[in-house]
Amino acid sequence: MSSHLIRPDTDPVGRADRPMTITVDGTPIPGVHGQTLASVLLAADRSHWRTAPTGAPRGVFCAIGICFDCVATVNGVPDIRLCRRPARDGDAVTTQTRVTRSPKANGGAR
Amino acid sequence: MNRHVVVIGGGPAGTAAAESALLHGATVTLIDANEALGGQYNRRVPAAYGVRHPLSIGHGYAAAERRARLLIDHPRCEYLSWAAVYQIERHPGGGCPAVRLLLGVEGDRRTHRVVQGDALVLATGAYDRVCPFPGWDLPGVYTAGAAQTLAKTQRVLVGRSVLLSGTGPFLLPVAQSMAEGGADVRAVLEANPGRRVLPHWAARPWQLRHSVGKAVELIEYASCLVRHHIPVRTARAVVAVAGDGRVEEATIARLDENWAPIPGSHATVAVDAVAVSHGFTPQHELAVAAGAQLTSDGFVRVDHTQRTSNESVWAAGEVTGIGGSQVATVEGTVAGLAAAGADPTADRVLRARHRTAEQFVARLAAAHPIRPGVLTWSRPETVICRCEGTSRGELAAAWARASGDGYRPAKLATRAGLGPCQGRICAANIEALRGRPCPDGGASPTADTQGLAAATPAWRPLAAPVRLRELADLDSEGQS
Numbered sequence: 001m002s003s004h005l006i007r008p009d010t011d012p013v014g015r016a017d018r019p020m021t022i023t024v025d026g027t028p029i030p031g032v033h034g035q036t037l038a039s040v041l042l043a044a045d046r047s048h049w050r051t052a053p054t055g056a057p058r059g060v061f062c063a064i065g066i067c068f069d070c071v072a073t074v075n076g077v078p079d080i081r082l083c084r085r086p087a088r089d090g091d092a093v094t095t096q097t098r099v100t101r102s103p104k105a106n107g108g109a110r
Numbered sequence: 111m112n113r114h115v116v117v118i119g120g121g122p123a124g125t126a127a128a129e130s131a132l133l134h135g136a137t138v139t140l141i142d143a144n145e146a147l148g149g150q151y152n153r154r155v156p157a158a159y160g161v162r163h164p165l166s167i168g169h170g171y172a173a174a175e176r177r178a179r180l181l182i183d184h185p186r187c188e189y190l191s192w193a194a195v196y197q198i199e200r201h202p203g204g205g206c207p208a209v210r211l212l213l214g215v216e217g218d219r220r221t222h223r224v225v226q227g228d229a230l231v232l233a234t235g236a237y238d239r240v241c242p243f244p245g246w247d248l249p250g251v252y253t254a255g256a257a258q259t260l261a262k263t264q265r266v267l268v269g270r271s272v273l274l275s276g277t278g279p280f281l282l283p284v285a286q287s288m289a290e291g292g293a294d295v296r297a298v299l300e301a302n303p304g305r306r307v308l309p310h311w312a313a314r315p316w317q318l319r320h321s322v323g324k325a326v327e328l329i330e331y332a333s334c335l336v337r338h339h340i341p342v343r344t345a346r347a348v349v350a351v352a353g354d355g356r357v358e359e360a361t362i363a364r365l366d367e368n369w370a371p372i373p374g375s376h377a378t379v380a381v382d383a384v385a386v387s388h389g390f391t392p393q394h395e396l397a398v399a400a401g402a403q404l405t406s407d408g409f410v411r412v413d414h415t416q417r418t419s420n421e422s423v424w425a426a427g428e429v430t431g432i433g434g435s436q437v438a439t440v441e442g443t444v445a446g447l448a449a450a451g452a453d454p455t456a457d458r459v460l461r462a463r464h465r466t467a468e469q470f471v472a473r474l475a476a477a478h479p480i481r482p483g484v485l486t487w488s489r490p491e492t493v494i495c496r497c498e499g500t501s502r503g504e505l506a507a508a509w510a511r512a513s514g515d516g517y518r519p520a521k522l523a524t525r526a527g528l529g530p531c532q533g534r535i536c537a538a539n540i541e542a543l544r545g546r547p548c549p550d551g552g553a554s555p556t557a558d559t560q561g562l563a564a565a566t567p568a569w570r571p572l573a574a575p576v577r578l579r580e581l582a583d584l585d586s587e588g589q590s
Binding site: 002003004005006007010011012013014015016017018032033034035036039042043047048052053054056057058059060061062063064065066067068069071074075077079080081083084085086 | 143145150155156157158159160161162163164166167215216217237238247248249250251252253255256257259260261264265266267268269270271290291292355356382383393493496497498499529530531534535575
């Protein structure tokens, strides 16, 4: 367990979390209202959900919409930056991959 | 005179510009990409969290809140949140460029707007630069800005056991927000040696008289680090990260004057996250699109009124040089007044503050440079372009084949910089590898940003992603 939500009872900003649920590739994941989708995933200790063309895992890097590492499909719309998208109850996230064929089989050329 | 001033960016610089333009009688359109005003420095806990003490998360929030209220309530100010400016459109006959934007949350149905003012103020800020090292693309490595944003406003800590590495005072508030959230911050590693950092901060103290707030802030960070037993070590950096699918350990090395690791000084530390910031890259695509010239280190060039080389366009804040929130506020005030048609140099106090702000920017740049030894951290197999997975070796091979070290051969042969982020993360590092200056913006476009000469990373005609369906909407909405 590494990335996580600060416990509400010790949080000085005074939280009264209102729970909600999203799904990631069909699996329900709990979150709270106000979180971005990226933050729901990080709070569930998921550090990656996308695959780069090399097959390497990608998750959050910049958290402000610059790097596009964290994109996924949200409710059927592809390539949404999860760090910029507020989570809504029932959101369906589908992970994406940019691996279309074995990168090494053709010398890495695309 | 009732000029229409368009301000892009809702951080300290943009809100200060909007306020001073309003107070001088202008009509203002304030455009910001986020849910709430504040920018990165005063980024807020999202409203839906419903927290009881939303302003307790950092410095200057009460002042930022007062300014935000003034702007939101002001009858001559239109505030657009969740606004993605995707194009700055210059008119053939000159004058103030038009601003094209989409309103709404990405992935929802967004609506188009075109905003045409008499003057434009760009306060688009900057984002963390991270220089590549082996493992920097492993999940669990974050920009320091990411760690801060997640901790401060999302209340998410990126790890339980964390190292902060890079250069500049920005690492300190990041350490604070993580430690106060309960993370074990193992150390803050400043790559520059104390003998470079300290003299620049200690010299000419009278120039810092307008930065008393900053000094108080610094003392608070220092006492927080002491309270949480977080050591700050200079001339050290995380130079490699390893783990099975995510960060498990980091290699720390002592660095020489040039940031080259000193042989035999390496040590590994078990951590589950690393946050890194080697300075900042200005977010300057809108300025470039507006025809504003950049400095040799990639920032927007401005005169003593913050006016760019386009006479209808002003720029303020981190996009013109890294100086932090106080500098950004002064620059924004000057830019807003000038854009509204006032003479910002008429106010002696403001003029003095502006001059010391410029000195502060120079001091920060001198104390915390990126040094060329950083290029020895990566290996041939180290990924440079995260989007396309292009390695340093592939870039070197492409440049060897193309008998040139340009950005274009790198893009065409390896796809570096052509992925979703369009070079925002890798371009400055590619420029450094091909022998261009290491600092910050890296690539500065030539004076002509049209045609072939525009094969520079700063030239992005679409400044934000737009879906084809949204472009089709543009047609059906009858806007051309």
